[in-house]
Amino acid sequence: MTNQAHDADVILNCMVHSCIEGFLESKISEAQVSNLQCPAPSCESPIAAKMIKELVPQLYERYDSFALDSALAQASALYVLSLGCSGA
Numbered sequence: 085m086t087n088q089a090h091d092a093d094v095i096l097n098c099m100v101h102s103c104i105e106g107f108l109e110s111k112i113s114e115a116q117v118s119n120l121q122c123p124a125p126s127c128e129s130p131i132a133a134k135m136i137k138e139l140v141p142q143l144y145e146r147y148d149s150f151a152l153d154s155a156l157a158q159a160s161a162l163y164v165l166s167l168g169c170s171g172a
Contacts, residue, residue: 104131105139112136112143117150 107123108131120131133151137144 101139108136108140108147109143112140112147112150115150117147118154 104123108120111117111120120136121127122129122131133144133148136147140147
């Protein structure tokens with residue numbers, strides 16, 4: 085079993101399927117998609133993009149767009165800081 089498959093099993097065992105869907109719907113609608121993790125208190129498994137696509141396919145495009153925007157913003161900030169600029 086791959087790590088990714090194991091992580092998916094861990095997450096699905098931690099929460100009821102519909103609870104995870106509701107959690108993802110909430111996070112995606114609020115554009116809080118950076119470093120998504122299982123919401124169960126005793127679980128810190130990351131939620132992979134593939135799992136998001138399987139659980140909430142209707143929101144995957146929106147998730148992907150937010151995730152790209154977040155990654156580009158972080159990369160831009162790091163680039164500015166690497167130049168020694170303080171206006172990031």
